[in-house]
Amino acid sequence: MTALLEVRGLEAAYGASQVLFGVDLSIDSGQVVGLLGRNGMGKTTTIRTILGLLPARGGEIRFCGDRLNGKPPESIARMGVAVVPEGRQIFPNLTVRENLIAFAANRAAVPDPWTLDKVYALFPPLAARERNLGSRLSGGEQQMLAIGRALMTNPQLLILDEATEGLAPLLREEIWRCLSRLKAAGQTILVVDKYVERLIALADAHTILVRGQVAWRGSSEALSADRTLWSRYLGV
Amino acid sequence: MTPTLIVAQILNGVQLGLMLFLLAAGLTLIFGIMDMINLAHGSLYMIGAYLTATVTSATGSFFLGVGAAIIGTALIGMALEMSVLRQLYKRDHLSQVLATFGIILIVNEIVRMIWGAQPVLLNAPEVLSGPVEIVPGFRYPAFRLFLIGVGIAVALLLFFIVNRTRVGMWVRAGASNREMAQAMGVRIKLLFTLIFGLGAALCAVAGALLGPILSVQVGMGESILILAFVVIVIGGIGSIKGALIGALLVGIVDTAGRALLPLILRDLLGRDAATNIGGALASVLIYLLMALVLFWKPEGLFPARS
Numbered sequence: 001m002t003a004l005l006e007v008r009g010l011e012a013a014y015g016a017s018q019v020l021f022g023v024d025l026s027i028d029s030g031q032v033v034g035l036l037g038r039n040g041m042g043k044t045t046t047i048r049t050i051l052g053l054l055p056a057r058g059g060e061i062r063f064c065g066d067r068l069n070g071k072p073p074e075s076i077a078r079m080g081v082a083v084v085p086e087g088r089q090i091f092p093n094l095t096v097r098e099n100l101i102a103f104a105a106n107r108a109a110v111p112d113p114w115t116l117d118k119v120y121a122l123f124p125p126l127a128a129r130e131r132n133l134g135s136r137l138s139g140g141e142q143q144m145l146a147i148g149r150a151l152m153t154n155p156q157l158l159i160l161d162e163a164t165e166g167l168a169p170l171l172r173e174e175i176w177r178c179l180s181r182l183k184a185a186g187q188t189i190l191v192v193d194k195y196v197e198r199l200i201a202l203a204d205a206h207t208i209l210v211r212g213q214v215a216w217r218g219s220s221e222a223l224s225a226d227r228t229l230w231s232r233y234l235g236v
Numbered sequence: 237m238t239p240t241l242i243v244a245q246i247l248n249g250v251q252l253g254l255m256l257f258l259l260a261a262g263l264t265l266i267f268g269i270m271d272m273i274n275l276a277h278g279s280l281y282m283i284g285a286y287l288t289a290t291v292t293s294a295t296g297s298f299f300l301g302v303g304a305a306i307i308g309t310a311l312i313g314m315a316l317e318m319s320v321l322r323q324l325y326k327r328d329h330l331s332q333v334l335a336t337f338g339i340i341l342i343v344n345e346i347v348r349m350i351w352g353a354q355p356v357l358l359n360a361p362e363v364l365s366g367p368v369e370i371v372p373g374f375r376y377p378a379f380r381l382f383l384i385g386v387g388i389a390v391a392l393l394l395f396f397i398v399n400r401t402r403v404g405m406w407v408r409a410g411a412s413n414r415e416m417a418q419a420m421g422v423r424i425k426l427l428f429t430l431i432f433g434l435g436a437a438l439c440a441v442a443g444a445l446l447g448p449i450l451s452v453q454v455g456m457g458e459s460i461l462i463l464a465f466v467v468i469v470i471g472g473i474g475s476i477k478g479a480l481i482g483a484l485l486v487g488i489v490d491t492a493g494r495a496l497l498p499l500i501l502r503d504l505l506g507r508d509a510a511t512n513i514g515g516a517l518a519s520v521l522i523y524l525l526m527a528l529v530l531f532w533k534p535e536g537l538f539p540a541r542s
Contacts, residue, residue: 051419077421089416091409093540102405103420153421 002065004029004188005050005157011058012042012049019045021212022059025190027157032179032189034199037209038235043192044086046209047161051083052076063157080108082155086162088146092135096126099134099145104152119148122178140171147178158182159190164198176202196234200224208233240374245495246488251380253487254387258442259460260467260479261394262435268411268474268540270325270428273332276316276339277439277464278457283343284309284440285447285456286351289358298361302444306437313436317429325428344454355453383445390441391480398476407431411474411540463490466522470529472536481537486522493518 007025011018020042027033035043048054050061052073061068068076090099097116106113120127123144129137137145143163150158160179164172176198182189183202193199199206200220208216208229215233216223223229263277284305292301320339324332359365360379367375398404406427409417418424443456450456467486471478498514505513529537 053415053419072425073415073418074421074423077419078423083419085416085419089413091412091416093408093412094405098405098408102402102409103422105421149420 003027003062004031004064005190006062007046007050007059008062009059010046010049010056010061012045012054013057014045014054018057019212020049022214023209023212024214024217025207027188027190029156029188030186031205032183032191032203034203034206035190035192035209036196036199036206036234037215038233041209042212043209044161045212047083047159047190047192050076050159051081077153078105078107080153080156082150082153082158084143084146084150084158084160084163086165088139088142090134090137090142090145090149092133094134095131096134096137096145097130099149100126100152103149106154108154108156110154113154114151116152119151122151122181123148140167140174143167143171143175144178147175151182157188157190161192162194163191164193164195196223196230242492242496243374244376245492247376247384248380248495249488249491250484251383251387251487252491253484254384254391255442255446256460256463256467256487257387257391257480257483258438259464260471260483261476262431262438263464264468264471264474264476264479265407265411265431266435267468269407269414269431271414272321272325273329273336274321275333275336275461276321276343277435278461279340279343280309280313280316280436280439280457281443281460282347282454282457283312284436284443285358285452286347286356286443287440288444288447289356289452290351292358298359302441305440305444309440309443310433310437313439314429314433316436317432321432322425322428340458348454353454355451358447358452360448379448383449386441386445390438394438394476403427403430408540463522466526468536470526470536472533472539474540475536475538478536478538478540485525489525490518490522493521497521 003026005025005027007023010020010023010025012020023042023046025033025035025046035046037043045054049056050068052068052071052075056069063076063079063081066079094102100116100119125141126144126148129141134142134145147160147163164175167175172195179189179191179202191199191203200223203220205219206217206223207214210233216229259277259281263274266272266274266277287305287308288298288301290301291304292298295301316339320335324335364379364382366378368378368381369375398407406417406422409420410422410424410427414424463486467482468479470485471480471482494515497518498510501510501514504510
């Protein structure tokens with residue numbers, strides 16, 4: 001079977017400074033893949049390029065077999081890619097409810113789609129704050145909202161960029177629990193995160209980036225067994 | 237200075253404010269979402285007024301003229317967006333100002349070629365030409381009341397679209413974070429064209445309704461455009477609510493200032509000095525207002541980005 005997302009030799013740059021030097025990344029349907037690396041190694045840039053927010057200077061991105069290169073971000077989103085971005089970026093001038101329903105869709109005609117009620121059941125605090133503006137939420141609530149907003153598009157691929165960053169430990173655990181529930185429900189996920197142990201427990205496979213190139217890829221077992229990888233590439 | 241004079245001036249101010257709102261609403265959405273300074277917005281207002289005048293004189297019906305102008309101006313606005321303005325979104329503000337200033341000159345010249353340099357006649361419809369007695373002893377022009385009514389109706393419609401529909405949510409989302417809205421699947425190009433069409437339609441309404449009061453002539457868009465920019469800066473760029481509050485503030489301060497300031501100063505300074513100083517002071521009042529607002533709220537009263 002072909003991979004849901006297939007990235008080959010991806011190159012990207014901000015102006016004159018090249019950030020990605022041939023990144024390969026592959027995610028099968030139903031798989032959870034971790035993207036790891038120290039700060040500034042190209043994780044967010046890889047995600048931005050997949051999303052079409054940054055043009056690919058080289059290489060190829062395929063999603064469900066279709067080439068994404070050169071497509072505008074809205075087309076890529078409408079093909080079934082949803083992001084929980086770094087810094088959450090919920091819309092401050094929309095209410096919680098509006099943040100959720102504004103982009104709701106089920107373009108892939110998933111049999112049991114995400115609805116407002118299901119998102120509220122997953123994150124009860126959001127239901128209580130339904131009519132509040134996004135700007136009035138706490139960091140944890142914003143993170144729940146960002147995840148809920150992405151789920152409401154019923155994406156084939158969910159991308160999370162530093163979803164647990166800046167959250168209190170209890171809230172962090174809440175997010176990890178939520179992600180494993182999504183995985184159990186068959187959601188394909190690409191996760192960028194700093195908490196390696198949690199990521200190993202959640203994901204099936206991992207890719208480690210160093211200075212815009214893939215330094216290592218392998219299974220959770222392999223990453224968990226080889227602690228030298230952690231100190232060499234991840235600084236933990 | 238009688239109470240009726242004050243009430244009449246406030247009504248005049250509300251009426252000017254609501255018409256300014258029609259212009260400012262489109263301008264603030266275009267500026268807020270597309271980060272695009274569109275000086276040619278005033279040209280659409282002028283086109284709306286000319287189309288109204290032409291269709292009104294051809295058919296004899298003012299209301300038919302307004303309807304035709306709304307549709308025609310919206311189409312022209314969308315065509316302008318798809319052909320020229322779309323190329324300017326990624327450019328800096330200076331390029332946008334230069335290019336849209338160029339459009340002003342071109343449109344003015346085209347209008348002059350079609351309709352001539354003389355102002356075109358546009359009268360208020362017969363049914364609304366007389367005054368109405370609102371309370372015994374207080375008469376107010378029916379057409380100006382009609383303007384207030386239409387202004388309120390359009391404002392309500394706009395608020396409904398922006399606050400209650402999904403398109404409105406996309407518009408607000410785009411105004412606060414365009415990239416994220418795109419990443420959520422909002423077809424931003426289509427949305428921009430629609431917003432431009434809507435903005436142009438609102439321009440046409442304002443042009444059609446102000447035409448009989450002011451004058452339908454080449455260059456009519458430029459003077460009002462300045463006021464509309466003052467409005468959106470006061471209100472907060474990208475905010476419809478801000479545009480409404482800002483427009484009413486500017487409308488009332490400008491109208492009331494021009495009418496009442498000379499009268500107030502007359503008691504202090506004498507008739508001649510009051511007329512001179514009062515008039516001069518009144519014309520800078522809205523800029524004083526803008527400076528004051530920006531001093532306390534540098535982002536305007538209701539900033540869309542926070």
